[in-house]
Amino acid sequence: MGGIRCRRLGLQGVLPYFRKLESDEQYGDDPLHGATGPMPISRVDPANWNDFTRATVAALDQLGLENIHDQNGRFEDGYFPPTFTLKGDERYSAARAYLGPDVRARANLTIWTETQVEQLLFDGKVITGVQARRKGGQIIVAAKQVVLAAGALQTPAILQRAGIGPAALLKSLGIEVLADRPGVGQNLWEHASLGLEAPLGEQARQDASTETSTTRHQLGIRISTNVDPATPADLFVHIGADPHSGFATIVFWVNKPSSRGWLNIIDRDPAHYAAIDFNLLADNKDVQRIIFGLKWLQQVFQQPSLAAYALPLSLSRFAVPAPGGPALDSILQDQAALERYIRVNVGGVWHPSGTARLGQADDSQAVVDSTGAVIGVTGLYVADASVMPTIPTANTNLPTFMIAEKLSDAILDSLKESQHVSV
């Protein structure tokens, strides 16, 4: 884990939990996949790849990239049908997979929506519950254990407001310091992204409309920029054509960034968002990775199979094709304009992580131990993307489910050990 000491987080420590959570439609029960978990996993059947995707595949073959078939199999450069939390035509959320009718019927489970946790409550350093806003009023929920899972942008803010965070920040806001953990809100990872788009000509529209899947992005690609040999597969690319919007779109992100940002609350008021700086291009290596990606994509579209579409690629931000960006071919001729464009238009991909990261107590940047317990207080745990020591070289949703599965086992084990209770 990149110099961070974390017990039980090697592949063998996490793989059983990935296998436990998934029901992989194509690969089923094998050493790298699970068949009986609550989360359905599926891929666009390459038999349904549309003509545009096949032309892209031919271009990638011409460049010598390998079809590795399974995104979750061998971790290598190559192309593949992207893996989705998908059953039939429908994406699955955590709520859908985990909160079925049987679970909702449990006597020991109460689910409240539209309830905002405002403050963690302590007696000294021992958690006693949470204060929340619900239906316009304030309520107190007493608890001996609290598991915080508010996501990497809210969990650290809640911790800081409770007095767990960098002591200097907390004191400057008049907050009593319960635990001086300088790492709370730091180590903010995100995948820096950029997009490309081109209006589809009539022929390309017809070709793309052979699409039969509900997912537009039929093709995923991992490549290594070698900007830093220690970070293989550090670019992730989706290429697709959407006959409905009339655009071919390419989105790509730095799959293993070097930059990190931070997050700090601005005052004690839970209604105020924290100040956040993703600092996406703080490390110039990430600019180099994006430039590599643009040059590589230019090469892909120059291969005969895609050149036949004569698509006028221009730069765009991630996710929403926005016509009017600079033409790819011309901006690649002007290094200064290119870097300026990237710095102004870089975005994230909604993968914030790392702001309350795992580690050992003597690691000043660590916030939780390997059971998710917050270091320096008793009874408080974190189980969300905040605890990731480093951002995965991949999307973050499934790794977060894995963390939740692993930490729920660890928390139950530690409760059994410390309280001799059966849970």
Ligand SMILES: Cc1cc2nc3c(=O)[nH]c(=O)nc-3n(C[C@H](O)[C@H](O)[C@H](O)COP(=O)(O)OP(=O)(O)OC[C@H]3O[C@@H](n4cnc5c(N)ncnc54)[C@H](O)[C@@H]3O)c2cc1C
């Ligand atoms: C638009 C979008 C698209 C994405 N697409 C993908 C994708 O295709 N693949 C992928 O792998 N990942 C994707 N992600 C990322 C993925 O959703 C996250 O990595 C994952 O959800 C992180 O889980 P989490 O539990 O850390 O946080 P979250 O899922 O954000 O859960 C935190 C929960 O806490 C609640 N909360 C926050 N503060 C409070 C409070 N004070 N009181 C009460 N509740 C609170 C929030 O409402 C939320 O329900 C996407 C994210 C977004 C936003």
